[in-house]
Amino acid sequence: MENTTIVETHSLTKRYGSGVLAVDSVDMSVRRGEVYGFLGPNGAGKTTTLRMLLGLIRPTSGTATVAGHAPGSPVGLARIGSLIESPGFYPYLSGRENLRVVADLASVKQKRVDEVLDIVELSSRAGRKFGTYSTGMKQRLGVAAALLKDPDLLILDEPTNGLDPQGMAEMRKLIKDIGQGDRTVLLSSHLLGEVEAICDRVGVISNGHLVTQSTVQELLGEEGVLVRAQPIEQAQDFLTRMFGAEAISRQDGAIHLKTKPENSADINRQLMNAGISVSELRPFERSLEEVFFKLTGEKQGS
């Protein structure tokens, strides 16, 4: 049976010489073919974890298997493309020449250079020196370099960093396109909307701990209906009798009801018939932002 995970870590830990615990016992599992969002605030340990997966940083303890091999193994690296933080290229070479040198090192045929330039839509500006590129062009070239090996696993660390809104939208579309098919994308980000829009599953890291790991839908919770009514206690008793106590919760003066939004009309009618006046009744869905702040213990708007 083929192994369904392409990245697996067990108690992966990195403590720097200064005593700083950057990553603490991370157990992470990325499945083949998915777009996995690695979500966390700045300084949470995302980049350190990704660097450990690529063999750039040695873990203090714990193990990791990436594309079937130990991190940094030449056989494993042959199947991994990566862009870690800002793209590292030679400023005196053109975009195309930069890709050519990387292709040489990766033992990739030179014709692949033009293919990846087309994918990231940089062909027309590939002759310009890298040092003259805008941030967006540099990021695109970084993604192009990551695609050179036509990798099974693509590791992208904050690829929209420093981009303007249009550049971010273009990069997200590009990542979505790249992630279609059998390729696995491991995308780190601190941008919730980005992860929600692109990813199938999410791992949330905070202060070096992997707080949770699940599908975006699981993270957002079941769908439901929000009810505001008067008198609220009477409304809650009535709805508890209708749906059971486990389906009801109170938050900010409203009732959260775990039920399908299609039941809204029936709920409204029954509450009205019971003499309860309904002021608000709408489908309820938690935002990823709300979940994220709850999981990481960070304060919203701080």
Next chain:
Amino acid sequence: MIATIKFEWRKLRFRPALFVSAGLIAALTALVYFFSWYQALHPSTGDRGLVNIATLYPDQFVNQVIGAGAIGGAIAIVLGAIYAGSEFSWGTLKTMFTQRPGRLTVWAGRLVVFSVWMGIMAAVLFVAGAALSVVVALFQGHAISWPAAVDIAKGFGAIWLIFVAEGAIGLGLGVVIRQSAAALGAGLIYLLAVELIAVRFIDSINNGAYKWIGNLFVGQNAAALTQSFTSPAFGRSLAPAISAEHAVLVLAAYGVGLMIIAAGLLRLRDVT
């Protein structure tokens, strides 16, 4: 290994430092020739300003250009520091280490190409010296005759070894300090000041009882190796305290040793 050599060579041949360093060494050779030529034709009183015009003819060009070893060595330190340190400054180390080859293979390929670069520098020095010696001979109406091929090969090998050994100081410092500017500064300060002071101090202790330690310094051995190339045309010279064989061994040990230390650091350290 072939992949890393192709990668490094493709980078190097577009690198401005390759052309700048080659141009610089050719220009310095030209300056030495023209100043020496002027001094030979306009001798000042006293021995110090005396230059024998015969030292500027083609049959002496190997002995003449090899004197540029000290300046070339300083340039080699700068190039080594830039070559190793700039990969840290540009953030390209992570790009190199996340492709197919392992870290040591990448470093080995880099060293091969750096050694070729030092060979190019030595070749530029020799070609420039040979060409300038022909110019002098033609102007002076002197017959053109060349040194024996074996002497040219020995001279080329000696200057290449000096460049590689001193370049390895720059390479090692670039890897240790993880940037080029501080590395080349430290390398030049070592070569031009620290080593001279240290050797002078060591030689003065206990009537030169520890002179053998001073004879293990890289600059001393580079100087001894260049001094071993001489001829009667250059006048009387003191017998060097270090033999050419000793100098070759010590310089080779510096080159290999520093490259291995740098390899160890690159292999073991995190790329952050």
